[in-house]
Amino acid sequence: MSIAENIALVRANIEAACREAGRLPEEITLVGASKMNDAAACREAVAAGIDVLGENRVQEMTAKLAEHAYDGVPLHFIGHLQRNKVKQVVGKAALIQSVGSLELLEEIEKTAAARQLCQDILLEINIGQEAAKSGFAPSQAEAAAQRALACGHVRVRGVMTIPPADAEREENMRYFQEVRALYVDINAKLFHNELKCLSMGMSGDYMDAIRCGATMVRVGTAIFGARHYNI
Known part of the structure; x- marks a missing residue:
């Protein structure tokens, strides 16, 4: 199947999950996780109507920016970000999804x-x-949000999570529900319910994430096909 056909199938699955949860498909932002896919694949996803493209690796992001791979959609950084690479991402990515330490927050x-x-x-x-x-551990999340609120050049838009890769479906659902509860609590306490982004769910579990309240899903393999890692 082509990237366009894969996106159409993911969209249909999103609609089905939203129906089950009594939600609207328009509530869900689809991020194409384009790690290890070239600029041509990114352009194909853009042409097929992807909402956002997300990159995991700074070097790959920088190379594809130079090739105008993301033109037409927002770019998110969704992978682990090292402090020494922050300068390459700030101002280039519309959203950095993976801020998981106070040290990284301060560097940004x-x-x-x-x-x-x-x-x-x-x-x-x-x-x-x-x-x-x-x-951040769940117990650290509120303090981290408070620290971010004190920053004059950072704006929190929500939270992101990746459950353990070996979690069974029932456990995975529980993790999603716990993060949603944390998100709702922080949103009410600190952000006047203005946060809109709950990013959780990937190729294998995005429908369950939507059932549990996700507003953004990060889908790679189900759109671009299996990644081939060099061993």
Whole structure:
């Protein structure tokens, strides 16, 4: 199947999940996770009506920006971001979805201030509290949001999460529900219910994420096909 056909199928699945949850498909932003796919594939996704393209790797993002791969849609950075690469992303990505430490938050604030711009971000929640994964523990999320609110050049738009890869479906659903509850709580307490972005769900579980309240899903393999990693 072509990228356009895959996007159409994902859209149909989004509509089905929304019907089950009593929601509107228009509530869901579809991010095409284009890691390891070339500029031509990105352009094909744009032509097929993808809402957003998301990159995981700074070097790949920079190369494809030079090729105008993302022209026509917003670009999000959705992967782990190292502090020493923040300068390459701030002001280039419309949204940095993976802000999972105070140190990274401060570096983004510093860079955005130097460039006299405001960088939109999501706070990444390490819902499974995995030692090898970045992100704020659920108990740290409110304090992180408060710190972000004190920044003059960063704007929180919501939260993002990636449940443990080995979680069973029932456990995965519970993780999604926990993050949604956390999002709703922080939104009410600190943001006057103005946050709109709950980014959770990928190729294997985006329908369940929508059933649990996601407003943004990050879909790679189901749109672009299987990735082939060099071993």
